[in-house]
Amino acid sequence: MRFDVITLFPELIEPFLRTGVTRRAFDSGAVEVRVWPLRAYADGNYRRVDDRPFGGGPGMVMLPEPLYRCWQAVRADRGLPPRRAPGAAVDVPTVLFAPAGAVLSHATVARWARPSQPGAILVCGRYEGVDQRFVDACVDELISLGDFVLSGGEIAAVALLDAVARLQPGVLGDADSASQDSFHPALDGLLDCPHYTRPEVWPGPAGPMAVPSVLLSGHHAHIEAWRRQQRLLATARARPDLLAQARQAGRLSETDERWLAQTLGL
Structure with missing residues (x-):
């Protein structure tokens, strides 16, 4: 092009x-x-x-x-x-x-x-x-x-x-990177979840701050469930309009809806 x-x-x-x-x-x-x-x-x-x-x-x-x-x-x-x-x-x-x-x-x-x-x-x-x-x-x-x-x-x-x-094949180092971006259909149009890297505990200006333990567990199903919940949480807080669009389009699962109701009362 x-x-x-x-x-x-x-x-x-x-x-x-x-x-x-x-x-x-x-x-x-x-x-x-x-x-x-x-x-x-x-x-x-x-x-x-x-x-x-x-x-x-x-x-x-x-x-x-x-x-x-x-x-x-x-x-x-x-x-x-x-x-x-x-x-x-x-x-x-x-x-x-x-x-x-x-x-x-x-x-x-x-x-x-x-x-x-x-x-x-x-x-x-x-x-x-x-x-x-x-x-x-x-x-x-x-x-x-x-x-x-x-x-x-x-x-x-x-x-x-x-x-x-950045959406062209071979441009990003990881072929899956773009599909994990905020707003992407692969994330149902939601915002992306928080990300963490080394060290596991950062001293921080207000005291030690640890990486969420689930990300260190090696349990992929639990990690993906946590990431989905964090995406829902971030979207509900920052862009409720996007969450409403995902809900209206039927992109939220029963598990998503149950977690939103229990955690945020939505």
């Missing part, structure tokens, strides 16, 4: 592609990323990409024309026509990172991570936003990281690329 990133700040994207475990996905070509500097498609000596908003107000708005030229260049590089015919099916989706977008979720990431997917054109907005005419003409999907505002879409683009890359 291939992702094209349209950005004013390529230097925010490129170092990420050479760092950490997800670098395996980018180096191998499992996830191809091409970065497109938007100013290269702007006019004038100053390569202007923004202007004041019509109607007044603070800040600046990204001009539609440089974005459109860059978008057309990306499509041409992909061997696609420079524009889609009205009503035509989406060939390669264009994504804009914006507060109005759907919050990025595991299900969305998993959809983008499928080998059959063509990837996407990722548009990193800046300033007060992007001229709505470009959005209406070229953007297929809006994505947000949550109910807060960033200075630009680059961090959101990196978050999507990282999440997609």
Whole structure:
């Protein structure tokens, strides 16, 4: 799959592609990323990409024309026509990172991570936003990281690329690692349980803190039961909405429900 990133700040994207475990996905070509500097498609000596908003107000708005030229260049590089015919099916989706977008979720990431997917054109907005005419003409999907505002879409683009890359086969050291992540269907969409490693007893700032004894027992059934209970507990405390979704979808067993009722009164 291939992702094209349209950005004013390529230097925010490129170092990420050479760092950490997800670098395996980018180096191998499992996830191809091409970065497109938007100013290269702007006019004038100053390569202007923004202007004041019509109607007044603070800040600046990204001009539609440089974005459109860059978008057309990306499509041409992909061997696609420079524009889609009205009503035509989406060939390669264009994504804009914006507060109005759907919050990025595991299900969305998993959809983008499928080998059959063509990837996407990722548009990193800046300033007060992007001229709505470009959005209406070229953007297929809006994505947000949550109910807060960033200075630009680059961090959101990196978050999507990282999440997609780590789901590619062979990227993580253990093939089961991704399936044990929070939100994964293998965990019924629950949050993951706490994790512990050496030493068995940590001195700690407030006194010795021991690893839960069940994890040292070697009894795999008991360990898995404890982990399931801890996932239920963490989800009930931090994300009751996820627990409600799992319950509504019938993903909680009778044992789960009995433990929740006895322990939390839920």
